Amino acid sequence: MALLKDKLRYSDITPKQIFLNRRQILTGTSAVGISSLLPNSAYAESLNYTKTNYAVDAEITSKSDATSYNNFYEFGTGKNDPKNNASMMKISPWSVQINGLVDKPGDYDLDDILSGIGLEERIYRFRCVEAWSMVVPWIGFSLSKILNKVGVQPSAKYVAFETLNRPSEMVGIGANPRFPWPYVEGLRLDEAMNPLAMIATGMYGESLPNQNGAPLRLVVPWKYGFKSIKSIVRISLTDSQPETTWNKLAPQEYGFYSNVNPNVDHPRWSQASERVIGGSIFKLGSPLFSGSKRETPMFNGYAEEVANLYSGMDLEKFY
């Protein structure tokens, strides 16, 4: 009886004042960024973000699959290589050079870029050119927010991006010396300004793991995955179409646009369907053994938002 009456309360153990202070210390730490206190961020920091309507109605890929099945050739060409090798990459300090046709060019510290921009969670489909797909809860914001911050000049027509090129921390670079490092990608300015195009700094409620492109990456859900460049160190506004890595390597296979398009096959495989990562080959209601496959929709299901960007264009020519 006595026990029930005098239930022990948290305040009995830690006085409220100290308890509040402890909270303050914790929030203070997270504002500095736990990652900045560590040599590298093997450690995921949980993020504050708001939910949005950008949420596809599909089963989300498991976090372990999305963080262990990656193409990030800077860390090796095997699907597991990025997870195994990416912890070597130092992501703090991190600066992004923004230059070209902008009003405020410069080397921006990551915190300066992110300051004042609220984080949102967006659940997007992710379709790799290799005919597999995931559904990923990204955390970030529209790319246009950064572009507006630095002021895009009227003569700018394209945005070029570049990935970190640091062979001492990225074992795949030395292992593949003929690859045209650094990895570069690009978008047309109107594509970049489309609200769907996002910069992600996190996924699954936490900061991005290195193998997924920490500390900031592009996510363009209506294009094949390789367009969504990782670990960005440079953003340039240009008036001519920038070079893109896979286009340089095999121009007949990978175009500048690389929009997800089930009607235009890759020369070596069909793009009409995709293997769903994490799917079992058995699934109730699916035809014979095909539980882990699905038909690929035009623009990866984002036609309503982006088809107007390409009206009048021959998408077989501009693949």
Next chain:
Amino acid sequence: MNATKIFNSLSQKIPVWAVYLMLALPPFYLTYALFTNQLGPDPIRTYERSIGEQGFKLLIIILAITPLRDLANINLVKFRRAFGVMAFFYICLHFLSYLILDLGLNMTELWKDIVKRPYITFGMVSAVMMLFLAVTSNNLSIRKLGLRKWKYLHKLTYIIGICAALHYLLLTKIWQIEPIIYFAIVIILLFYRIIKFRS
């Protein structure tokens, strides 16, 4: 020299059925893992690739049997048929997984793939040739065809090896080291055979 003698006398004691059984284990394990969803994030791709790669490795072993005997005195001739038949079995599973799991038995897609995509063309050509060799891998066929003709037919193994190597080489997004090494091995084995035949 001594080591090869020991190896040869030991290997002669191994019954051929044991080799069949041993070679049946990897595909059995892989298929079990596929059906129990233990092949990781991309099970179809993993199954297709692993079984195909293992079949290709067996094919290379078959091509290496003669040079191994000539140059290193290692005698594996007794097991050549077992290796060949099992390689065909692996490639059957490779093809079936592509046809059923990847294409969902869509025959139009299959035909489109064969005529449009060189790496699939090479793969199919070598699979069909393997079928001819597999059905003639018995003593009755040797008797019916006559040893000369039969041997001539089974020289197709080299063409199969080259087609399989090209199939693998043309599959990757960039030039990767593994398929290049396998291609080089097949070419070296073929050259050895040509030089031997000429002299």
